[in-house]
Amino acid sequence: MSVRAAVVAVPSGLPARVATPVPGDPRLARLSLNQRTTARWTLRQAIDGAVAAGLGAIGLWREPVADVGMQVAAAWVSAAGLRVSSLCRGGFFTASDPVARADALASNRAAIEEAAALRAGTLVLVPGGLPPGDRDLAGARARAVDAIAELVPYARERGVRLGIEPMNPIYAADRGVVSTLTQALDIAEQFPPDAVGVIVDTFHLWWEPGVGEQLRRAGERILSYQICDWITPLPADTLLARGMMGDGHIDFAEFTRAVAAAGYRGDVEVEIFNADVWAAPPEQVVATMARRYVELVERYL
Amino acid sequence: MSVRAAVVAVPSGLPARVATPVPGDPRLARLSLNQRTTARWTLRQAIDGAVAAGLGAIGLWREPVADVGMQVAAAWVSAAGLRVSSLCRGGFFTASDPVARADALASNRAAIEEAAALRAGTLVLVPGGLPPGDRDLAGARARAVDAIAELVPYARERGVRLGIEPMNPIYAADRGVVSTLTQALDIAEQFPPDAVGVIVDTFHLWWEPGVGEQLRRAGERILSYQICDWITPLPADTLLARGMMGDGHIDFAEFTRAVAAAGYRGDVEVEIFNADVWAAPPEQVVATMARRYVELVERYL
Numbered sequence: 001m002s003v004r005a006a007v008v009a010v011p012s013g014l015p016a017r018v019a020t021p022v023p024g025d026p027r028l029a030r031l032s033l034n035q036r037t038t039a040r041w042t043l044r045q046a047i048d049g050a051v052a053a054g055l056g057a058i059g060l061w062r063e064p065v066a067d068v069g070m071q072v073a074a075a076w077v078s079a080a081g082l083r084v085s086s087l088c089r090g091g092f093f094t095a096s097d098p099v100a101r102a103d104a105l106a107s108n109r110a111a112i113e114e115a116a117a118l119r120a121g122t123l124v125l126v127p128g129g130l131p132p133g134d135r136d137l138a139g140a141r142a143r144a145v146d147a148i149a150e151l152v153p154y155a156r157e158r159g160v161r162l163g164i165e166p167m168n169p170i171y172a173a174d175r176g177v178v179s180t181l182t183q184a185l186d187i188a189e190q191f192p193p194d195a196v197g198v199i200v201d202t203f204h205l206w207w208e209p210g211v212g213e214q215l216r217r218a219g220e221r222i223l224s225y226q227i228c229d230w231i232t233p234l235p236a237d238t239l240l241a242r243g244m245m246g247d248g249h250i251d252f253a254e255f256t257r258a259v260a261a262a263g264y265r266g267d268v269e270v271e272i273f274n275a276d277v278w279a280a281p282p283e284q285v286v287a288t289m290a291r292r293y294v295e296l297v298e299r300y301l
Numbered sequence: 302m303s304v305r306a307a308v309v310a311v312p313s314g315l316p317a318r319v320a321t322p323v324p325g326d327p328r329l330a331r332l333s334l335n336q337r338t339t340a341r342w343t344l345r346q347a348i349d350g351a352v353a354a355g356l357g358a359i360g361l362w363r364e365p366v367a368d369v370g371m372q373v374a375a376a377w378v379s380a381a382g383l384r385v386s387s388l389c390r391g392g393f394f395t396a397s398d399p400v401a402r403a404d405a406l407a408s409n410r411a412a413i414e415e416a417a418a419l420r421a422g423t424l425v426l427v428p429g430g431l432p433p434g435d436r437d438l439a440g441a442r443a444r445a446v447d448a449i450a451e452l453v454p455y456a457r458e459r460g461v462r463l464g465i466e467p468m469n470p471i472y473a474a475d476r477g478v479v480s481t482l483t484q485a486l487d488i489a490e491q492f493p494p495d496a497v498g499v500i501v502d503t504f505h506l507w508w509e510p511g512v513g514e515q516l517r518r519a520g521e522r523i524l525s526y527q528i529c530d531w532i533t534p535l536p537a538d539t540l541l542a543r544g545m546m547g548d549g550h551i552d553f554a555e556f557t558r559a560v561a562a563a564g565y566r567g568d569v570e571v572e573i574f575n576a577d578v579w580a581a582p583p584e585q586v587v588a589t590m591a592r593r594y595v596e597l598v599e600r601y602l
Contacts (some may be wrong), residue, residue: 168470169470170469170471173508173533173550182510207470209481230473233475234471238535249431
């Protein structure tokens, strides 16, 4: 695998080039490969790919973990010496139907147990959208808060922190009714900091007026810093609208400085849902993300 | 033209049907046809279509007005007995290049003159996005504020109010760097209420946490209430992602009550950018929007 291979040429206007990172480069110590960035890879391949590229951590998803079994997954990650920066994902608990709601809570309890077994520390909560045919956004938001309140004791007993992920309003109807960092913090602050925090993802939050101030407010509640770019025109499938850092409009220097100033010292996860990225050889994707991370993000941490 | 014809069947879950409006129905007095909803129609056709449907107002765009000339357009609208609920659009003044910036300001001054001649009262300001290759969102936002400050005296002298349109964050990079009603009001309140207000569009603002409170805050600064729905999945071209009221996820009862409670007594403009709507016979589109307006919006005003 050549770490010099690039999926996408570096656009003009980026900072002066830095030395291309090679495996073992200490600048990659906090970089984490979210499994969805290399969606074609199995868990085994993703672990090996992250290790080969010299990354310090991996962000796991429940489905590929389930494919091999939780104990096997935990043993693999541990033996590879990788941290599990987060487990994706819990949440989707906005249903008003009592049966659907009970199912969602049960699924979230299972996710908490998996996070604990994997030593993930943080379970990412994607709140979910409006129930089908339901236009009561305030109601869906209130049910998300109620669900978090119900899960907090269960998570604390197992040493797992719940990370509320505010999502770009593009997903407010069908994926995430928590739309801003401000709103996520208004919810998180109803609970102890060791129980509930927030997931800070540049794609979701780059546009938020006053986001720098909200990052300062978040402080220790920032449980994960996730990065990818906002690209235009948006791909037809908006779920796959995320771009490689540097390909879009986000000022990663400014955003990363604010995350660092808030005291964040954790891993930096690259999570890219994008058909072109998924079609590229995963090794090249990892090499590109490592290089872009060093050029655009790591120096500002 | 049959006002009973419908482009889209009324979805289930809507309020009980009300009597279908017919031309002359007083419930249509505040309804305004934004020209972009019937993009195929010329200005003459749009005026005739609005009158035939019994609407009280029309929302004009500069380009079709220019096609016939400002004086002719003004005379036609006046003779038709329609109010001009707004003129679209000024703005797009985020350029950092001095020449581009001067061009944008000159274009906005011309738009202000046109709004005055058309007795539009309100000029809609779409701020514009990031300049090409520029990632400084805070800078672009600051330049938008500066441009408004520069235009205010010119607009006041001509009796035209400037309406800042906060836009869904989906457009933050390429169309509108003002992303929330909160942010738009933070800008507008730097100027007298008779000079600068806000455009409230359900598509752009339906997801904003605390939007009800911000509408109360806005009060007399609400210069136009524009309606269309947020539909999923989003069409491939996000610029054409707007849906007919009732086809999507927005609770028009809740939103409209908040607009009315804020004291808004003006026209309600239907502005729908949508390829399917544009492909339908414009008379049917107007009939459908009139029916949906009466069913979903007018009763809550």
